[in-house]
Amino acid sequence: MRDVEAVDAVVIGAGPNGLVAANILADAGWSVLVLEAADEPGGAVRTGEITAPGFRNDLFSAFYPLGAGSPVIAGLDLERYGLRWRHAPEVLAHVLPDDRAVLLSRDLNTTAKSLETFAPKDGDVWRAEFAKWQRIRDHLLNAITGPFPPVRAAGGLARTLGAADMLRFMRMATLPVRKLGEEWFKGEGGRVLLAGNAMHTDLGPDQAASGMFGWLLTMLGQDIGFPVPEGGAGCLTDALVNRLTARGGRVECGRRVTKVLTASGTAVGVRDVHGELVRATRAVLADVPAPLLYLDLVGEEHLPDRLLTDLQRFEWDDATIKVDWALSGPVPWIAQEAVLAGTIHLGGDVDGLAGISNDLACNRVPRNPFLLIGQMTTTDPTRSPAGTEAMWAYTHVPAGQWTPDRLKRRADRIEQVIEKHAPGFRDLITARVVAGPAELQELNPSLVDGAINQGTTAIHQELIFRPVPGTGRADTPIDRLFLAGASAHPGGAVHGAAGGNAARAALARSKWTGGAYLTMNKALNRMLYG
Incomplete structure (x- = not known):
């Protein structure tokens, strides 16, 4: 065994949140070591030649x-380290069962005209809503990506909207x-x-707060599109790693952390799968799901009983099946709106989507x-040879035993649905790779049972309820241990906010070396956990 290494901070997991946290700490002059279980960094932001050469x-x-819209990632200036965003000609098309389609475009008039094919005045509604978005976007994105409560950003939002419209926005x-x-x-179309x-x-059309998520993503799509890193998602990871190493930080792969080491209620380091110890003199930050951090890496004996009870109620989001294809040519969509769109939604009108959501809630596999x-x-021509298409689709399914034969039948069903709306699609397939819940978790242990958001997005597990009832901050009951993954506020998606919040919390903690911080932290823990 090597001598015990000491660094200012150990980051568990080299997903985007972990790498963002490590970069922010390195910017502050901290020595940072990121330990990753997989053989390469990136977590759920990775690329590979898995279908065909x-x-x-x-x-x-x-x-x-x-x-692309995150102020946290924007602040890292990753373009200096190789990141380049690419856009499809059009952002997104939702194809209805009868092959009518509504198109979301970065061109405002194009989106509005598409909506107007369904109802004449809907384009005006969209223009008005986008004008509101432009007024509040910076305040709102800062509020979403910052720690809870977002006092400064919420104040700016309220001043911009005014009291009456702020109340209406909160209702929305x-x-x-x-x-x-x-x-x-x-x-x-608009609906x-x-x-x-x-x-x-994982929210269906009839669940509270689903409107906010639908509105947020469509406004972002109208504003900045649904961009991708040129060369693959892994190029975003490469930029984060390059930036970190330029500041003296390190990422070591193949070093799964098996234990967070504590002393007198304080995180002091970690042990990896090889038995090697790393001492953390200032902080341990964990880019892993909350149940894995608390139950596996910390251990029940170090945690309050009420927290353990809360963790038993932690709810994962739906499981996922993903299919990747190598296609010999572009997809022959009947709906022309889909031909130039980078992202496509396929599978029903609002009632159909509600039925799918209900099936999942009842632990049934949706027929459609x-x-x-x-x-x-279509989005980034570097992804496959000229004239071909690299394409994927994912769908949510109940968690459970997905055998290879069952996965194959589900993938066949996915292809049947696409074939109905793009006759000749199956003739273009030269290779296919199917990943079910178990395969996704094997590739990335943070995707427990294929849950891609590290916990439901339902309102009972958001804000101050994420991952359990608490403060909505990255702090944990263990001093100097911070939750930096998507189980923490503000949740899933690749925005780096959870990692940024954890890094800022660690920096704040390091400045409070006297008894004031510990007194406050103990008081909060008594209030939350008894």
């Missing part, structure tokens, strides 16, 4: 509207997306555009799945 398929996440934030769509739009984007979470599809070569 020359086809670069993103293994997990692919499109990054929140990444609570609405189910079906209700929001019905209040705003006369036609089906399904919002609902389909809400389904990027909702598909979120990425046409990656």
Whole structure:
């Protein structure tokens, strides 16, 4: 065994949140070591040639509207370290069962005209809503990505909107997306555009706050699109790693952390799978799901009973099946709106999406799945040889035993759905790779049972309830241990906010070396956990 290494901070996990946290700490002059279980960094932001030679398929996440819009990631200036964003000609198309489609474009008039094919005045509604977005976007994105409560950003939002409109905005934030769509739009296009984007979470059309998620993603799509890193999602990871190493930070892969070491209620370091110890003189930050951090890495004996009870109630989001294809040519969509779109929604109108959500809630596999599809070569021509298409689709399913035969049948069903709306699609397939819940978790242990958001997006597990009832901050009951993954506020998606919040909390803690911080922390813990 090597001598015990000492650094200012150990970061567990080299996903985007972990790498963002490490960069912010390195900017402050801290010595930082990131320990990653996998053989390469990135977590759910990785790319590989898994289908056919020359086809670069993103293994997990692919499109990054929140990444490109995140003030946390923007502050890192990753373009200096190789990141380049690419855009499809059009952002997103939602294809209805009868092959009508609504198009989201970065061109405001194009989106509005698409909505007007469903109802004449819906384009005006969209223009007005986007004008409001432009007024509040910076305050809102700062509020979303900062620690809770977002006092300064919320104040700016309130001043911009005024008291009356602020109250109406807060009401909108609570609405189910079906209700929001019905209040705003006369036609089906606007309603399904919002609902389909809400389904990027695990929220169905009739669940509280789904309207907010649908609105946020569509406004981001209108504003900055659904961009991708040129060359693959892994190029975003490469930029984060390059930036960190330029500041003296290190990432070591193949070093799964098995234990967070504590002394007198304080995190003092970690032990890895090889038995090696690393001392953390200032902080340990964990980019792993909350249940894994607390129950596996810390241990029940070090935690308050009430926290353990809360963790038993922790709710994962739906499981996921993902299919990647190498296609010999572009997809022959009947709906022309889908031809140039980077992202495609396929699988129903609002009622159909509600039925799918209900099936999942009842632990049933939906007969007609909702598909979120990425046409990656359409978006970034470097992803596959000229004239071909690297494409993927994912769909949510109940967690459970997904045998190879069961996975194959589900992938076949996904292809049948696409074939119906793009006759000849199956003839273009030259290679296919299917990943079910177990395969996704094996590739990335943080995707427990294929849950891609590290916990439900439902309102009972957001804000001060994420990951359990608490403060909405990165602090944990263990002093100098900070939760930096998507289980923490503000949750899933690649925006780096959870990592940024954890890093700032660690920096703040390091300045409070006297008894004031510990007294406050103990008081909070007594209030929360008894």
